[in-house]
Amino acid sequence: MALQNLIFQRHAYTLNETSKKNLARYLQINIKAFQMSSAMHVLKDDDIKLFKMINNEVKVRRSTKLLVLGTAKVMSYKDFKIA
DSSP states (O other), X not given: OHHHHHHHHHHHTXXXXXXXXXHHHHHHHHHHHHHHHHXXXXXXXXXXXXXXXXXXXXXXXXXXXXOOOOXXXXXXXXXXXXX
C-alpha cells in the first residue's frame, strides 16, 4: 500500500478526477498481479524443495543392498499335511 500511495501522490497532482480513478484502479490491478505472482513463486519453491526431498529419499532407498537372512519354501497344503 505504501508504494501505491507514493506513486499516486507523485502523479495525481497533474490529473483530473477521472484520471485519478483510472490510475488508482490500474495500480490496484498491478499490485494484485504482483501479489499473486509472488505467492505462486513461493509455492513453486516449496514444491521444488518437496520434490528434491522425495528424490533424495528414493536415492537412499535404491542405494541400499538387499540382505537375505535365509531361504524359505512355499508349502502347499499337501506338503503341510505331510509335515
